Amino acid sequence: MHAHREQQIRGLFDTYIRMYASRDERLTELFSDEFSGYTGGGAVLVHDRLEWVRITLQDFAQVPLPIRIEMLDLALQDLSDDVVATTAFFHIHLPMPEHTLAREVARLVLIFRLEAAQWKIVHSGISIPYHLVRDGEVYPLAGLQERNRELETEIRIRTQELHQSEALYRQLIEDTLDIIWKADRDLRVTYISPADERLRGYRACEVLGRHLFEMLTDEGAATAAEQLQRAPPQPGPPRLLGFMAFEAQHRCKDGSLRWGEVMARVRLDEHGAVTGYQGITRDITERKLLEQQVRQLAFHDALTDLPNRRLLLDRLAQAMTASSRSGHCGALLFLDLDNFKALNDRHGHDVGDAVLLQAASRLEHCVRRADTVARLGGDEFIVLLPSLDIDRRRSATQALGVADKILKALSEPYRLSIERDGGVLAEVEHRCTASIGVSLFTGQEAGTADVLKWADSAMYRAKDTGRNTVRLYGDAPADAPPG
Numbered sequence: 001m002h003a004h005r006e007q008q009i010r011g012l013f014d015t016y017i018r019m020y021a022s023r024d025e026r027l028t029e030l031f032s033d034e035f036s037g038y039t040g041g042g043a044v045l046v047h048d049r050l051e052w053v054r055i056t057l058q059d060f061a062q063v064p065l066p067i068r069i070e071m072l073d074l075a076l077q078d079l080s081d082d083v084v085a086t087t088a089f090f091h092i093h094l095p096m097p098e099h100t101l102a103r104e105v106a107r108l109v110l111i112f113r114l115e116a117a118q119w120k121i122v123h124s125g126i127s128i129p130y131h132l133v134r135d136g137e138v139y140p141l142a143g144l145q146e147r148n149r150e151l152e153t154e155i156r157i158r159t160q161e162l163h164q165s166e167a168l169y170r171q172l173i174e175d176t177l178d179i180i181w182k183a184d185r186d187l188r189v190t191y192i193s194p195a196d197e198r199l200r201g202y203r204a205c206e207v208l209g210r211h212l213f214e215m216l217t218d219e220g221a222a223t224a225a226e227q228l229q230r231a232p233p234q235p236g237p238p239r240l241l242g243f244m245a246f247e248a249q250h251r252c253k254d255g256s257l258r259w260g261e262v263m264a265r266v267r268l269d270e271h272g273a274v275t276g277y278q279g280i281t282r283d284i285t286e287r288k289l290l291e292q293q294v295r296q297l298a299f300h301d302a303l304t305d306l307p308n309r310r311l312l313l314d315r316l317a318q319a320m321t322a323s324s325r326s327g328h329c330g331a332l333l334f335l336d337l338d339n340f341k342a343l344n345d346r347h348g349h350d351v352g353d354a355v356l357l358q359a360a361s362r363l364e365h366c367v368r369r370a371d372t373v374a375r376l377g378g379d380e381f382i383v384l385l386p387s388l389d390i391d392r393r394r395s396a397t398q399a400l401g402v403a404d405k406i407l408k409a410l411s412e413p414y415r416l417s418i419e420r421d422g423g424v425l426a427e428v429e430h431r432c433t434a435s436i437g438v439s440l441f442t443g444q445e446a447g448t449a450d451v452l453k454w455a456d457s458a459m460y461r462a463k464d465t466g467r468n469t470v471r472l473y474g475d476a477p478a479d480a481p482p483g
């Protein structure tokens, strides 16, 4: 997309969000005369601009206080020369505490069209969290099916009338990505909407009549079965039980897996007997991936992928709790590479990074699976040996043994590719040592910060005594007795 055009649409989108959040009625001036849009619950397609303005003003009157919108992602897509689609993901924080929806991701599609040299919003579709819809009530299923039909008609008519942008209609359909399904009382599928084929690749005829749980992984089926058992049938007039919500992994035809958020309901007759099930499944794979990335970023070092300080402290606290139960000692090794700055200064940061990566890998090869290798930052690493011996002296001997093994592994030559003037790569061999401080811990006699501080001070003593060596906290007269 042309940078100028992108900037323009982004600016307009930001203005829209700002005006919406501050309940600014001038927002309605952005709507095209040929506007169409889905109302908040997603069930009704509105074609009339004035009707849309009325709905917007009613929304502003119902929640007059400013609302907070926390943008997560915004994507712009050229649909044609004069049509651009924007897709935004965000959290909505309404001013009433019961409507704080920070956990839920809302999706807004706005389509901008260039009209007489002015960009106008020609379509709006919002997919909002389920429980925002009518007092905790899930989308009425009939409403969604109705909406699907309306969409298809809308697309047919508009394609004939406007011949404008095929992609615009594709975008419209994307608003109904949720899979709608129904099953009989034996959980055999009796209806599945076309969205399932788009997401999982199975044609409806391949799914109809099959057990609902065949769509899921074994783990997903176990979650679903557990949820269904939680909805005990009660006698009464024919009705739908309240919906249950759970997340489960779904199998796709190509062998891949996708995460779905399932909202399901049980249909009962007047005797309380189950007559069937119905539900909506929303694809949340992207959200799950994002959550996983966020977790990875929060607990791991970006360069080496090793646990970071936060995760290390967590593991150290766990090791200390386990040690109080077992009576076994644990050890923390604080490592700092020697003269690392000189390497960076001489060959540049990228070469320094390459050494850090190789050092991280060597450290991982020196320890067992139950041990943790973490990077605190810079050229500082930690090795946590959570369970050694019951006897402190024997534990010290074991920890010092691991430290010696690490010193030896780190002092092996590092082979590095270095870019010389003119971009030619040269292979060089670099030698590097480390200084290590070791502290032992038993149970929770001390805090995690103390154990880390002791290992750090022992490491500095190793530096002071000439580097490339190991020191144990508690061996020097100045050391306070541990624990």
Ligand SMILES: Nc1nc2c(ncn2[C@@H]2O[C@H](COP(=O)(O)OP(=O)(O)OP(=O)(O)O)[C@@H](O)[C@H]2O)c(=O)[nH]1
Pocket (backbone or CB within 6 Å): 303, 336, 337, 338, 339, 340, 341, 342, 344, 348, 349, 350, 351, 352, 353, 356, 377, 378, 379, 463, 467
């Ligand atoms: N390449 C690279 N360098 C880093 C990174 N983070 C910090 N550093 C550098 O690592 C160096 C750390 O040096 P120090 O540990 O303070 O000193 P040193 O040269 O190793 O000397 P001693 O520790 O006294 O042996 C500094 O030059 C930092 O700029 C990183 O992610 N990548």
